[in-house]
Amino acid sequence: GVDLFLFHPHTDPDISESDLRAMADKIAAAGLSVGSLVAPVWPGTVGGSAFGSADDRKNFVLAIEKACRISKILNDHGVRKSGIIRIDTAGGVDAFLEDPAGNTKKIAETFREAGKIAQQNGERLAAEGEICWGGMHSWKAMLDTLEATGMPDVVGFQADLAHTYLYLMGYNAPEAALLQPGYTDEEFWPAYKTLTDALRPWTIDFHVAQNDGTVHGTGSHDKTGRHCPADDPNGKLDIAKASTYWLQEADKRGIKHICWDGCMFPNETLEKQGTWNTILGAMIKVDEAI
Known part of the structure; x- marks a missing residue:
């Protein structure tokens, strides 16, 4: 199936019900389903920073309302049977670090407000661990944000193998690094266990991915984990083994599907059958490993 990004040029966040149902019909006709939805929480889409101005935070919540409208139609249609609504804090690291404690409090308030709307619509929200977002820029900051929000049944974590690799390295927060460059395999897995033990209880959605240890991004998504092809020779991860650390007892946390995130591939790569x-x-190996 497919996870859906709810903004242009992908899925219009204000799409009419008839157009959305027509799209759902096409997806279902191919024998596919819809899983998680990406809410348009960023400035320049619908939303704004979760620790920004009053208007920013109001728009953040509006983005969740729009996502929930779409999720309800897709659920009623029958094409969507699993998944969460993905969010970020949608504010930069530098702005966050001007007042970490105060901004964590603001994020928690915004996330709780958004969480109430999700809960009313039978949905859950998951923050994807991208290092370019303040309050999510390290595994410790992410944990602080989730704990401050305090809605474990509604607001959780979306673990992406590429992004969380950079948590290990402390790319945007050296003080939170669990590994140093040049690490050995013997050092890697205990560090990975520390990371996953901390965030796994909050993990309600999962992205299978590969990372070559570099960062990549454009615009507001600057310096985030680079997604690589599953067979990239420079890939740092044993995809199947790493996935088992995140997906222990996945069923108890309501995870019913996994997603491949390869959003940084050029179209010519995505249009090759071999890529898929x-x-x-790789995804079948993950499924078999768990």
Whole structure:
């Protein structure tokens, strides 16, 4: 199936019900389903920073309302049977670090407000661990944000193998690094256990991915984890083994599907059948490993 990004040029956040149902019909006709939805929480879409101005935070919550309208239609249609609504704090690291404690409090308030709307609509929200967002820029900051929000049944974490690799390295927060460059395999897995033990209880959605240890981004998504092809020779992760650390007892946390995130691939790569065969092969290995 597919996870959906709720903004242009993908899915219009204000799409009419008839157009959305027509799209759902096409997806269902191909024997596919819809999973998680990405809410348009960023400035320049619908939303604004979760620790920004009053208007920013109001727009953040509005983005969740729009996502919930779409999720309800897709659920009623029958094409969507699993998944969460993905969010970020949508504010930069530098702005966050001007007042970490105060901004964590603001994020928690915004996330709780958004969480109430999600809960009223039978949905859950998951923050994807991208290092470019303040209050999510390290594994410790992410944990602080989730704990401050305090809605474990509604607001959780979306673990992406590429992004969380950079948590290990402390790319945007050296003080939170669990590994140093040049680490050995013997050092890697205990560090990975520390990371996953901390965030796994909050993990309600999962992205299979590969990372070569570099960062990549454009615009507001600057310096975030680079997604690589599943068979990239420079890939740092044993995808299947790493996934088992995150997906222990996944069913108890309501995870019913996993997603491949390869959003940084050029279209010519995505239009090759071989790319998808490799991706599906990697995902099947994950499924078998758990």
